[in-house]
Amino acid sequence: MSAYANQVKAYLERYQLEVGGDGLLNPHLVAEWAYRNGLHKPSVRTIVDAIAADIAQVFREEYRTDESGQRYRAKHAVRSKQGGKSMSLWADMDDERAPREHFVRSFSQRRQQIVGDCFQLKTDADVYNARDPLKTPIQVPLDFTYDVEELQLPFRMPKAA
Template identity: 75%
Template sequence: MSAYANQVKAYVERYQAEHGSDGLIDPHAVAKWAYDNGLHKPTLRTVIDAIAADISQVFREEYRTDRKGQRYRAKHAVREKRGEKTMSLWADIDDVSAPRSHFVRSFAQRRQQIVGDCFQLKTDVDVYNDKSPNEQPIQLILDFTYDVEELQLPFQGRKAA
């Protein structure tokens, strides 16, 4: 864990000690408290990173509808390393100047994120089940074939207008 992550963990623990804990943590409340108490002073880089994160979030949330009525994500990111810096580069799916290779990489990276999420979810369910031997085990199905097919049903047989 990085020094920064350790610093954040320390002030989260201090916040919980001062405010009590019901097991739920509101990151915004902790952030305001940390800022108000001088525990977290944003640098110009922190501010720029926050603005860039907001821009990326806006990109992530931009959807459009195609002629068949399918809602699709407009902008897609590729994470890549340039020198010592890892960055996200975004492209619009409707921008004819955006290279196909960008979307191939983006879709592959998103698929890997989904696989990683499924792996972590499976691990978390297994750990929960192991820690709860007197409970009915939570079942987890990771085959999404039928789920995706069901979501596509409304668009089957539609012709582009």
């Protein structure tokens, strides 16, 4: 774990001791508390990173609707490393200048994220279920084929006249 992560964990423990609460943690409230108590002083780099994260969030949230009524995400990212630093480059699906390879990589990376999320969800459920083997295990089906087909139905069915 990085020194920064250790610093955050340390002031998180202090936050929990001083503020108490119900066991639920809101990162924004923790950050506000840490800043107010002088435990976290953002650098210019941190501020630029925060603004970049806001911009990426705007990109992530931009949706459009095609002529058949399907809502699609307009901008897509590809993560890569340059000089040992991770970065994301974004492209707009409607920008003819954006190379097809960008979207091939983006869709592949997003699929890998979903696989990783499913793996972690299954692991978390298994660990939770193992804590009390007398209770009915929480089942987490990971085959989304029918879920996706059901969501696509309105776009595959001919519209009634």
